Amino acid sequence: MERNGDDSIRDAVGGQEPVLRSSLFLDHVGEVILCLNSDGLSWKLVQSSDTDRNICFRIKLGPPDAADVKFSDIYAVELIDQGVVHRSNPSSPARCLLGPEWQMHRFIVHAVQRSKSQPSLWTAAMYNFGHKDPQTCQMWVDRINASLSREMEDRPKNLLIFVHPMSGKGNGCQTWETVAPIFSRANVQTKVIVTERAGHAFDVMRTTTDEELRQYDGVLAVGGDGFFNEILNGFLSTRLKAAYPPAPADFVQSVGGYNDFSVDEPVADTSSHDEDDSPLIPNNALGAEGDSSYTDGDLKFLVPNERFRLGIIPAGSTDAIVICTTGARDPITSALHIVLGKRVGLDIGQIVRWRITSTSKVEPCARYAASFAGYGFYGDVITESEKYRWMGPKRYDYSGTKVFMRHRSYEAEIACLEIKAQEGTIPSEGQKKCRRVICRVDCKICNAKTAGDPNVRGREANWLRSKGRYLSVGAAIMANRNERAPDGLVADAHLGDGFLHLILIKDCPRALYLLHLLQLAKKDGNPLNFEFVEHHKTRAFTFKSSGNSSIWNLDGEPFPAHQLSAQVFRRLVSLFASGPLV
Numbered sequence: 001m002e003r004n005g006d007d008s009i010r011d012a013v014g015g016q017e018p019v020l021r022s023s024l025f026l027d028h029v030g031e032v033i034l035c036l037n038s039d040g041l042s043w044k045l046v047q048s049s050d051t052d053r054n055i056c057f058r059i060k061l062g063p064p065d066a067a068d069v070k071f072s073d074i075y076a077v078e079l080i081d082q083g084v085v086h087r088s089n090p091s092s093p094a095r096c097l098l099g100p101e102w103q104m105h106r107f108i109v110h111a112v113q114r115s116k117s118q119p120s121l122w123t124a125a126m127y128n129f130g131h132k133d134p135q136t137c138q139m140w141v142d143r144i145n146a147s148l149s150r151e152m153e154d155r156p157k158n159l160l161i162f163v164h165p166m167s168g169k170g171n172g173c174q175t176w177e178t179v180a181p182i183f184s185r186a187n188v189q190t191k192v193i194v195t196e197r198a199g200h201a202f203d204v205m206r207t208t209t210d211e212e213l214r215q216y217d218g219v220l221a222v223g224g225d226g227f228f229n230e231i232l233n234g235f236l237s238t239r240l241k242a243a244y245p246p247a248p249a250d251f252v253q254s255v256g257g258y259n260d261f262s263v264d265e266p267v268a269d270t271s272s273h274d275e276d277d278s279p280l281i282p283n284n285a286l287g288a289e290g291d292s293s294y295t296d297g298d299l300k301f302l303v304p305n306e307r308f309r310l311g312i313i314p315a316g317s318t319d320a321i322v323i324c325t326t327g328a329r330d331p332i333t334s335a336l337h338i339v340l341g342k343r344v345g346l347d348i349g350q351i352v353r354w355r356i357t358s359t360s361k362v363e364p365c366a367r368y369a370a371s372f373a374g375y376g377f378y379g380d381v382i383t384e385s386e387k388y389r390w391m392g393p394k395r396y397d398y399s400g401t402k403v404f405m406r407h408r409s410y411e412a413e414i415a416c417l418e419i420k421a422q423e424g425t426i427p428s429e430g431q432k433k434c435r436r437v438i439c440r441v442d443c444k445i446c447n448a449k450t451a452g453d454p455n456v457r458g459r460e461a462n463w464l465r466s467k468g469r470y471l472s473v474g475a476a477i478m479a480n481r482n483e484r485a486p487d488g489l490v491a492d493a494h495l496g497d498g499f500l501h502l503i504l505i506k507d508c509p510r511a512l513y514l515l516h517l518l519q520l521a522k523k524d525g526n527p528l529n530f531e532f533v534e535h536h537k538t539r540a541f542t543f544k545s546s547g548n549s550s551i552w553n554l555d556g557e558p559f560p561a562h563q564l565s566a567q568v569f570r571r572l573v574s575l576f577a578s579g580p581l582v
């Protein structure tokens, strides 16, 4: 059957009828038929592959003849000055087909391109189209912008940005300068604060009025996990109204006088976009009216708040939160997640210190952690590494080795809330057994509307207890993948399932502990499969040291605590990210 021009256009757009089409010139490709479809743009080279015009000595020249870009991946479109449009790729090693250059009126479509070998790694692609008629370019820009307006609803327009200049290798400002053009192209207004000292971002976040905060769609940290933790704590310290974590009766008695312990189910099932689809939030984190968003009239900013998101542009020494939430440790990838308005709900751990030392008086102090809380080895490494900040990221290797050689263990009492065995897992089809599922984009476990564990309520709560000498106690709120632990501390921990993973490493010979650490450092390793390792998936735990002083590590920052209790708030904050494509 004879094919006409419209058939080939329909082929180029996947069979659907385009809303608009024109013949334009695409830089480094040639003359293309550009189509505006309901979900994006597509184009096809005029008179292309049948004559193999852009294949020279079997070498493919330039971008593909036909391609498409979804509106959901386009973050900006702009008219630019009249200028050169190249016919084919001049940077190609084979330049035999390099045609003429044309002076044209032009517009650029800015979009995300995913790496084929590593889909979590995104680059900012530019498609430079030209036409001799400026009106045609203007019309395309207007039509694309009109189509993008539907996508824009969830994209940020105004952001508060904190830059830690000394983060990681000391290039926080440089990292921000690299990604700033992405924000200006996407028309995002930014207020940038370069921090002058530790605690600066915390103070600003804590003291910014709710009314002022409402002007922003979110707050970004250009820095590492510790810096993000500072912003998170400044944000939550005055805004989250929550009861203390649930605890066993003897623990409550030991810190006597505080009755505000939550023994209710710590999560409520509501959902994200309609009434039945807002974030899964702690009952006890709701405002007095039980409303989880802004209250009209009093301009109060209540948490959780789904519209308002936090974000991270990685510039730190570890960047585990970014790796777990975007799948890449790359500032450009993170910036693109942010301007495209990606969203993922993050579980947040609330850690309440009751006593700093065994002799100090009871003074509850709540802190929040997004990724990890650890004691023993982890607390010692962070304490030691603070002395060597000048070394940059290498300080962790140096301090880790020193602490490993010391091989100290600590006596402590730990209790964690028992959960039903199948909670947070997806039953395999046709099988009774539950399979382990790694958290990734559109994770079914994180999006599941579970009602929580009824056993958590009141007196039915069952506490599992452990007492002895430990090399470390770790509570992983997310997998904590990083360059030293490619699968993280707990490979199948989830970003938004409402659980943390408590890992108790009991005292054991140094050689065995080394085996555990080596498994952690290995891809597809099995660090939890040792007799001296106890692993509990839980919603809450308590800890009491038998020694005098002890240091915890919260998201990579030291936190002295002799006695503490902790709980997880399911999807308490929203982050500009979509989860990793692991």
Ligand SMILES: Nc1ncnc2c1ncn2[C@@H]1O[C@H](COP(=O)(O)OP(=O)(O)OP(=O)(O)O)[C@@H](O)[C@H]1O
Pocket: 164, 165, 166, 167, 168, 169, 194, 195, 196, 197, 198, 199, 200, 222, 223, 224, 225, 226, 227, 228, 230, 315, 316, 317, 318, 319, 320, 555, 556, 557
């Ligand atoms: N201008 C500043 N000068 C000194 N310290 C700062 C400044 N701004 C922030 N800080 C502190 O530096 C600490 C560490 O920052 P950050 O997390 O960015 O770097 P990192 O420790 O190198 O990275 P990571 O946490 O990923 O290991 C934060 O807790 C923060 O309080």
